[in-house]
Amino acid sequence: MTGLGDSIGADTVLTAVLAAAASVFGDAVGAGDGFFSLGGDSLAAVEIVTALEAELDVDISTDVVVCTDTFADLAAALASAMAAETGTPSGELEACALPLSAGDGAREGQR
Known part of the structure; x- marks a missing residue:
């Protein structure tokens, strides 16, 4: 992991995430909002990742x-990985079934 990882607090990461999401979706975004519930797609994921990588100076997977x-x-997840300097969190992603579109049920158990 590169950059500011260990010197950025969880509140700063949350602020950066909300700002990145708001810049992509064009509206105020809340911490409890979900990527797919706002109409997220692969392009939106790339835009959020690009904004977060620039703001936090870290490498982030769209996953x-x-x-x-x-x-x-x-x-x-990002704050935890940055604090531990482990890179992008991956353990929790192993069980993630990526939807084909926002209407497909974002998790495997929702089908």
Whole structure:
């Protein structure tokens, strides 16, 4: 992991996540909002990742964006990985079934 990882707090990461999501979706975004519930797609995921990588100076996989339930969960996963300097969180993503579209049920158990 590169950059500011260990010096950025969870609140700063959450603020960055919400700002990135708001810039993509064009509206105020809450911590409890979900990527797919706002109409997220692969392009939106790439745009959020690009914004977060620039703001936080870290490498982030788009899988983390689409596999977390809320933006608060995304921020927590990123903050945890940054604090541990382990890179992008991957353990929680192993069980993530990526939907084909927002209407497909974002998780395997929702089908």
